[in-house]
Amino acid sequence: MHDSSARPMERGSTDREQQARGPAKDPTGCGYVTRSMSDTATGSNEKRPSRSRWRSWIEWGLIVAFLLFLQFTPQGKQLLGLMQRGILATGLITPDIAFAEKNDVPASWDVHLESLDGESFSLEAYRGKVVFMNLWATWCAPCIAEMPYIQNLYEDVASEDIVFVMISVDESREAARQFVQRRGFTFPVYFPMGGLPEPYSTRTIPTTYVISADGQLATVHTGMAKVDTPEFKSFLRSLVRGDERL
Incomplete structure (x- = not known):
């Protein structure tokens, strides 16, 4: 029979009672069971920086490898030349055409x-x-x-x-x-x-x-x-x- 006068159990009271009793005993007898859902989430977050560091190292390694490829291989130099030629095609880099002052910088013909x-x-x-x-x-x-x-x-x-x-x-x-x-x-x-x-x-x-x-x-x-x-x-x-x- 349902007792309508009974007060509904306060939400979260079970958790508070468990906390008051302290951590549960590990049935194996080796210690206490201390990990909760929040602990698990915290532990998961603690591992993320490690994965991020590995990802950063891999990314930097790929960048360095690509730069070495551009600098020290014939194919890389050709690709780099094409990239720089594209920059020149924009017309942003043009030679200086200002004269040196007259008789200030004489050329040498001893070449x-x-x-x-x-x-x-x-x-x-x-x-x-x-x-x-x-x-x-x-x-x-x-x-x-x-x-x-x-x-x-x-x-x-x-x-x-x-x-x-x-x-x-x-x-x-x-x-x-x-x-x-x-x-x-x-x-x-x-x-x-x-x-x-x-x-x-x-x-x-x-x-x-x-x-x-x-x-x-x-x-x-x-x-x-x-x-x-x-x-x-x-x-x-x-x-x-x-x-x-x-």
């Missing part, structure tokens, strides 16, 4: 080179001309990225008055020869015969030097650049005309 055909050559032969000189290497991804634009510039402005001197600093000359032939570049490529004098000694490639017809360094650009812009072409042609420097 002795060897052509792809093995013929000796001296930069002195180009005295009185506008010289576009670039230091590069086949293992340099930024160099590879800018070369199609240098080829475009060469095809557009190369003449008796504007000459190109592409200096490869590769240890393997054969690698440079094969690279140029495989890519179909037609600009003149040379190898240095000894160290380069000031002001061409640099640890950064690519580096581009433009020498004016009067023997001054018109501009120096370190790093890759999109050189086939109308502004840069006009700059080179202004050097041929001998326009006043800014």
Whole structure:
């Protein structure tokens, strides 16, 4: 028979009574049963940072492996060159075209080179001309990225008055020869015969030097650049005309 006068059991009273009695005995006699639902949840949360750390290590490992792939494998360098060429295509990186002050930075003609055909050559032969000189290497991804634009510039402005001197600093000359032939570049490529004098000694490639017809360094650009812009072409042609420097 249902006693309607009986008070309903207060919710949670069983839990409070259990807490008052203390933890239950482990039937095995080895201790107390202390884990509850909240304890289990807490224990689960304590394991998550460990899994997160492993995930972070794996992610960083993949990033490092990808960077090593880009830097030290031929396929990676080619991919990196394509990525950097895409950056150049935006037109955000262009060479500096501000003139050096007149007679402030004289060029040096004491540069002795060897052509792809093995013929000796001296930069002195180009005295009185506008010289576009670039230091590069086949293992340099930024160099590879800018070369199609240098080829475009060469095809557009190369003449008796504007000459190109592409200096490869590769240890393997054969690698440079094969690279140029495989890519179909037609600009003149040379190898240095000894160290380069000031002001061409640099640890950064690519580096581009433009020498004016009067023997001054018109501009120096370190790093890759999109050189086939109308502004840069006009700059080179202004050097041929001998326009006043800014």
